Amino acid sequence: MIVQALAFYAFAAVAIASGVMVISARNPVHSVLFLILAFFSAAGLFVLLGAEFLAMILVIVYVGAVAVLFLFVVMMLDINFVELRQGFLQYLPVGALVGLILLAELILMFGAWVVAPGAPQAAVAPTPSTLSNTAALGTLLYTHYVYAFQTAGAVLLVAMIGAIVLTHRTRPDSRRQRIARQVARRREDTLEIVKVRPGEGA
Amino acid sequence: MTAAPDFLPVLPEMFLGASGMVLLIVGAYAGARAIRAVTWLAVLALAATAAILLYPAWTAGVTRQVSLFGMFVTDGLGVFTQTLVIIGSLLSLLIAMRFNEREGIARFEFPVLVLIATAGMMMMIAANDLIALYLGLELQSLALYVLAAFARDDVRSTEAGLKYFVLGAVASGMLLFGASMVYGFAGTTSFDGLAKLFAGGGAAGVGLITGIVFISVGLAFKVSAVPFHMWTPDVYEGAPTPVTAFFSIAPKIAALTLFLRVMLQPFGGLFGDWQQIIWAISVASMAWGAFAAIAQRNIKRLMAYSSIGHVGYALIGLAAGTAAGVRGVLVYIAIYLFMNVGTFAGILCMRRNGKMVEGIDDLAGLSRTHPALALALAIFMFSLAGIPPLAGFFGKLYVFMAAIDAGLPVLAVIGVLTSVVGAYYYLRIVKLMYFDEAQGAFDRPFGGEVAAVLLVCAVAILFFIAWPGPLLNGADAVAATLFPG
Numbered sequence: 001m002i003v004q005a006l007a008f009y010a011f012a013a014v015a016i017a018s019g020v021m022v023i024s025a026r027n028p029v030h031s032v033l034f035l036i037l038a039f040f041s042a043a044g045l046f047v048l049l050g051a052e053f054l055a056m057i058l059v060i061v062y063v064g065a066v067a068v069l070f071l072f073v074v075m076m077l078d079i080n081f082v083e084l085r086q087g088f089l090q091y092l093p094v095g096a097l098v099g100l101i102l103l104a105e106l107i108l109m110f111g112a113w114v115v116a117p118g119a120p121q122a123a124v125a126p127t128p129s130t131l132s133n134t135a136a137l138g139t140l141l142y143t144h145y146v147y148a149f150q151t152a153g154a155v156l157l158v159a160m161i162g163a164i165v166l167t168h169r170t171r172p173d174s175r176r177q178r179i180a181r182q183v184a185r186r187r188e189d190t191l192e193i194v195k196v197r198p199g200e201g202a
Numbered sequence: 203m204t205a206a207p208d209f210l211p212v213l214p215e216m217f218l219g220a221s222g223m224v225l226l227i228v229g230a231y232a233g234a235r236a237i238r239a240v241t242w243l244a245v246l247a248l249a250a251t252a253a254i255l256l257y258p259a260w261t262a263g264v265t266r267q268v269s270l271f272g273m274f275v276t277d278g279l280g281v282f283t284q285t286l287v288i289i290g291s292l293l294s295l296l297i298a299m300r301f302n303e304r305e306g307i308a309r310f311e312f313p314v315l316v317l318i319a320t321a322g323m324m325m326m327i328a329a330n331d332l333i334a335l336y337l338g339l340e341l342q343s344l345a346l347y348v349l350a351a352f353a354r355d356d357v358r359s360t361e362a363g364l365k366y367f368v369l370g371a372v373a374s375g376m377l378l379f380g381a382s383m384v385y386g387f388a389g390t391t392s393f394d395g396l397a398k399l400f401a402g403g404g405a406a407g408v409g410l411i412t413g414i415v416f417i418s419v420g421l422a423f424k425v426s427a428v429p430f431h432m433w434t435p436d437v438y439e440g441a442p443t444p445v446t447a448f449f450s451i452a453p454k455i456a457a458l459t460l461f462l463r464v465m466l467q468p469f470g471g472l473f474g475d476w477q478q479i480i481w482a483i484s485v486a487s488m489a490w491g492a493f494a495a496i497a498q499r500n501i502k503r504l505m506a507y508s509s510i511g512h513v514g515y516a517l518i519g520l521a522a523g524t525a526a527g528v529r530g531v532l533v534y535i536a537i538y539l540f541m542n543v544g545t546f547a548g549i550l551c552m553r554r555n556g557k558m559v560e561g562i563d564d565l566a567g568l569s570r571t572h573p574a575l576a577l578a579l580a581i582f583m584f585s586l587a588g589i590p591p592l593a594g595f596f597g598k599l600y601v602f603m604a605a606i607d608a609g610l611p612v613l614a615v616i617g618v619l620t621s622v623v624g625a626y627y628y629l630r631i632v633k634l635m636y637f638d639e640a641q642g643a644f645d646r647p648f649g650g651e652v653a654a655v656l657l658v659c660a661v662a663i664l665f666f667i668a669w670p671g672p673l674l675n676g677a678d679a680v681a682a683t684l685f686p687g
Binding site for chain 1: 207212271273309311321322337341344345348354363408412
């Protein structure tokens with residue numbers, strides 16, 4: 001038990017600390033690296049909760065894809081982060097105020113929390129006790145939520161079509177190698193032998 | 203093991219989505235040569251979907267059936283409005299074909315995106331769960347964002363797409379937040395479960411009410427009701443005209459249906475709590491739609507404000523919360539569909555020296571240069587204004603009657619007053635066309651499809667009074683199933 005508690009505090013502390021570093025690091029590349037650390041710590045927390053599948057997904061999707069994409073963007077785009085950062089402290093009081101209000105609202109909301117009568121019975125999926133995490137998620141996803149799952153796939157397809165429609169351009173003027181045309185080229189099309197008699201040239 | 207779910211009720215949506223994907227492959231391989239063929243195939247696919255949807259309803263009648271583990275519902279309301287959505291998409295595709303070719307934005311992705319958006323609309327109409335609702339809504343919205351920016355070399359179109367995307371994402375966030383509140387406080391996302399929970403009309407907690415408010419904000423954005431209408435004029439003006447026509451019809455019908463379904467089925471027991479919200483946005487939409495439209499000089503912006511106003515009228519029926527009110531909404535959106543498609547087909551003809559013109563003044567003297575087009579537009583304008591023998595009048599009549607029967611005479615009176623204000627700018631267009639100096643003819647030919655759509659819509663509006671039976675009876679039957687007993 002004590003190991004678990006220690007692990008929890010370690011992961012949580014690292015997550016918060018790296019979260020703070022994400023917004024305070026001077027070098028944007030360091031920010032992204034701290035973000036990756038935050039993701040890893042969150043994955044550790046998920047493992048402690050018994051949600052191994054979510055932990056793995058977090059590492060694979062967020063660290064493997066999203067954070068790397070961020071790195072690409074940060075490194076490839078020429079953004080002046082020092083300039084963006086100016087006035088950061090100036091906005092701090094307002095930001096803190098908004099944060100406080102949000103916190104107060106959250107506290108108020110949880111204060112009003114009442115479980116509706118009949119709500120536990122109405123829940124669709126009870127927590128499974130015999131299945132492993134991944135198997136339980138898979139079973140639910142491909143049975144109860146097959147409709148939602150497939151629709152989400154269609155939404156992603158639309159996103160892909162949209163990205164292509166809005167950005168893909170055909171460039172008729174680019175000089176690409178066309179092997180078929182090279183092979184089909186014959187001597188008669190390109191060479192012309194002109195007999196030049198001496199003394200008649202211009 | 204869990205048995206495989208019955209996919210048969212979802213067949214129309216699956217067919218539509220699958221034909222979208224097939225056409226995508228056809229387009230990708232055949233390239234620019236096949237754009238027209240792909241568009242016609244898309245029209246065919248929409249017609250086939252309507253047939254698949256209506257065949258079982260025709261032979262066996264529609265009984266409420268919940269499938270896919272409570273995610274999906276097939277009922278009269280769904281079949282009725284899904285048919286309208288399909289008709290709207292089909293007509294929009296028809297009038298878009300030539301326009302896209304002339305403007306140099308013809309690409310095979312256009313019909314594919316329209317098909318997928320339509321599938322999304324059908325899914326959101328048939329949603330029986332907050333998750334299904336959200337996914338259907340996103341499927342259609344995402345396709346619509348892309349369509350708004352379809353003329354990607356045009357600054358205004360790109361701006362419209364971006365604006366629509368950002369504001370739409372905010373609205374989706376609101377809706378999602380509301381849905382999570384409802385789930386958090388009610389413990390279920392299923393509409394049936396929620397309906398059971400609220401059936402007694404018992405007091406709902408603050409958390410639930412907050413959730414419902416946020417969900418209605420998201421939905422009000424999607425139907426562009428005041429005060430969540432800010433995006434409408436800019437997006438309508440910037441998007442390519444056939445896309446604007448599509449926006450003002452199919453998604454609006456789908457979102458209004460969703461509004462009806464969400465408010466009346468899961469939250470039906472809380473009628474007293476949400477009625478005032480609907481009342482307020484209905485009045486605000488009617489008033490803003492009428493007054494803000496007066497100053498407009500661009501016909502697409504004018505139609506945007508007009509559509510805001512019409513949403514206000516349609517919401518009267520929901521505020522009434524009775525079977526008569528629902529019938530009013532259904533009749534209203536069906537008639538609105540034909541008026542709007544017709545008007546936009548007319549707007550698509552506004553082309554001078556190879557360029558689209560969009561000013562209202564460009565219509566001056568149309569009766570002398572193009573008498574048939576002027577007559578058709580005049581019919582649509584009279585109908586939009588709600589002048590008696592035309593169909594638009596009956597749409598308004600039924601919602602106003604429902605409001606009075608439900609004890610909301612103030613709402614009906616405000617509706618009548620704002621439609622008098624609205625009549626001013628509709629009739630001004632008629633006056634321009636018939637009594638002002640001609641500005642010079644529009645380019646010909648308009649294209650066979652546009653002319654056919656104009657003719658069909660004008661005839662439908664003009665002769666609705668002669669044969670109103672099918673629409674009224676259909677709407678009656680649907681409304682009766684929503685209010686058993």
